[in-house]
Amino acid sequence: MRAALTTEFRKLVTTRLWWGLLLCMAVYMAFLGAGMAFFFTVDGADAAFTGMNGEPTGATLDATAIAMTVYTLAPALGYVFPVVVGALAVTGEFRHMTVTPTFLAEPRRSVVLGAKLLASLPLGLVFGLVGTLFTVLPGAAVLALRDQATALGDLETWRTIGLSVLVLAVWAMVGVGFGTVLTHQVAAIVTLLAFTQFVEPIARMLLGSSEVTAGLSKWLPGAAGESVTGASLYSSTGVAELLPWWQGLLVLVGYGLVMAAVGRVTTLRRDIT
Amino acid sequence: MSPRSLHDPSPDGTVVVDHLSKSFGVVRAVDDLSFTVRPGRVTGFLGPNGAGKTTTLRMLLGLVRPSGGSATIGGRHYHELDHPARVVGAALEAASFHPGRTARDHLRVYAPQVGVPDTRCDEVLALVGLADVAGRRVGGFSLGMRQRLGLAATLLGDPRVLVLDEPANGLDPEGIAWLRAFLRHLAGEGRTVLVSSHVLSEVQQTVDDVVIIAHGRLVHASPLADLARLTTRTVRVSSPDVDGLARLVAERWPTLVVPAEGERPGSVTLQDVDAAQVGAAAFAARLEVHELAVREVGLEDVFLRLTGGGTAGPAGPAGDGGHVAAHRSAAPPGPTPPADTGEPGEPGRHAQPGGAA
Numbered sequence: 001m002r003a004a005l006t007t008e009f010r011k012l013v014t015t016r017l018w019w020g021l022l023l024c025m026a027v028y029m030a031f032l033g034a035g036m037a038f039f040f041t042v043d044g045a046d047a048a049f050t051g052m053n054g055e056p057t058g059a060t061l062d063a064t065a066i067a068m069t070v071y072t073l074a075p076a077l078g079y080v081f082p083v084v085v086g087a088l089a090v091t092g093e094f095r096h097m098t099v100t101p102t103f104l105a106e107p108r109r110s111v112v113l114g115a116k117l118l119a120s121l122p123l124g125l126v127f128g129l130v131g132t133l134f135t136v137l138p139g140a141a142v143l144a145l146r147d148q149a150t151a152l153g154d155l156e157t158w159r160t161i162g163l164s165v166l167v168l169a170v171w172a173m174v175g176v177g178f179g180t181v182l183t184h185q186v187a188a189i190v191t192l193l194a195f196t197q198f199v200e201p202i203a204r205m206l207l208g209s210s211e212v213t214a215g216l217s218k219w220l221p222g223a224a225g226e227s228v229t230g231a232s233l234y235s236s237t238g239v240a241e242l243l244p245w246w247q248g249l250l251v252l253v254g255y256g257l258v259m260a261a262v263g264r265v266t267t268l269r270r271d272i273t
Numbered sequence: 274m275s276p277r278s279l280h281d282p283s284p285d286g287t288v289v290v291d292h293l294s295k296s297f298g299v300v301r302a303v304d305d306l307s308f309t310v311r312p313g314r315v316t317g318f319l320g321p322n323g324a325g326k327t328t329t330l331r332m333l334l335g336l337v338r339p340s341g342g343s344a345t346i347g348g349r350h351y352h353e354l355d356h357p358a359r360v361v362g363a364a365l366e367a368a369s370f371h372p373g374r375t376a377r378d379h380l381r382v383y384a385p386q387v388g389v390p391d392t393r394c395d396e397v398l399a400l401v402g403l404a405d406v407a408g409r410r411v412g413g414f415s416l417g418m419r420q421r422l423g424l425a426a427t428l429l430g431d432p433r434v435l436v437l438d439e440p441a442n443g444l445d446p447e448g449i450a451w452l453r454a455f456l457r458h459l460a461g462e463g464r465t466v467l468v469s470s471h472v473l474s475e476v477q478q479t480v481d482d483v484v485i486i487a488h489g490r491l492v493h494a495s496p497l498a499d500l501a502r503l504t505t506r507t508v509r510v511s512s513p514d515v516d517g518l519a520r521l522v523a524e525r526w527p528t529l530v531v532p533a534e535g536e537r538p539g540s541v542t543l544q545d546v547d548a549a550q551v552g553a554a555a556f557a558a559r560l561e562v563h564e565l566a567v568r569e570v571g572l573e574d575v576f577l578r579l580t581g582g583g584t585a586g587p588a589g590p591a592g593d594g595g596h597v598a599a600h601r602s603a604a605p606p607g608p609t610p611p612a613d614t615g616e617p618g619e620p621g622r623h624a625q626p627g628g629a630a
Contacts, residue, residue, distance in 0.1 A: 105386035
């Protein structure tokens, strides 16, 4: 298993893709962090958070909540990067047919899959660290420039930042699980982007609009991911409630493992031709 | 993970394909295929494109699940081998590379699982002549360079069995000559070398044994020398005097008649005889001759005949117009000796490397 882990980790870091995506994530998060920090602190920002569901949410953000919302933008919006990196770890093998030498070197396909899931975590941590750092630093800088509390002195803030790093790492593993189910690279990327950027946000809005279904939205993967950091763009704007952080983490890990298991008994059972 | 047993009872490098079958839907890609590949020899696994060669190799290597039968290496299935890449080195297609990885990184990725140190990567790159481009991305490699890199990957684990699918594809003549010497060298070290190709001439100077398949079925397995013996010159003689011709043949060449499909009365095909002899004998017997035709049947013709007529039966001549249909090799699979007639170590089997053609 150790050899399989080394192999899978080397596969991840011997192509240029991972740091290309890491760079994209850093730039994207810095833009979001600074932009949102600015947006939340301009006059009249509170008005934007009323009436989102047709009724006042009563979500007037205090200074700490603003800081937390800004600092957790990576797990709220930027998680698509580690997910894509994880998915590509599987789909790339099928796209370039390297799955043939992969299964020649290790015919036990479960070992290969397990190694991919585990090997994605350290790279996910790198994405988590960079993604979180590039959100918090520009965000805090803008808050400080606008004479808002940065909350960086609070232990609670650093706990949230740490959980942000952790949950982004887990997202990479979820990506591996997803790629195992949908091994076609283009289809996988399109589906991931569509789901994370459109389908789930809209689903959460719709589910939240009815009392009957309101409880369901927190089980969606994106919501579970957000719940780990406790504060989020969606919850702080009153769109939906979230799970306790540890439940959210378990649900997210569960998504990854269940998809990996499904992929193991479907796509990974197939003939490699 | 479960530790592999340290005491691998060192399986020998004999590859046995035993009643192997594979169906893709209604298509029978491999159909009850059996043959044996022996150590210390280069075996050509031949057949036209689509004959089922790659599917067979993929079943041998555990990538495709057989519909029936089995394929083993030293008596064990691929997935039962401890450190399989140290027993079998396989290169299945020239495109199995991530274009963004360097040649060295491609090998470094697999080295831990093969179970060799990273230094082995540069060793095998040097072996195949890619040391100078070890740091270049594979995306910029020519097909020939990819073939060499694929070969390098098979050598990582210093395996006793090599399985190479169309390794000569994309190689220039110089590369083919190099590959030929390289494979001969590997077999000379006692390794089992199984090389597939859809062109006999590409490998006929390299292989000791041939296994020929068509439509997923075995049509011929023997030492190459035995296949070469099927290459003969035949003479076809026709006369309006059917009885006279029959008498002449029965008297002069009773053992040299080649049974031919669809031959009309008054025509006989003979082998191992000169047209001049036949003509002279007919003249002496005052036999009127309407046709006296020499047919040269080369190794490639034999191969085409075998693979083109792979489904046997009275279906008629092969796709080459049937001009070699008269040859005795025309009745597959009857006259084809099974592969396991060639005992390993039987010196006579090495007598005729290379084909006659």
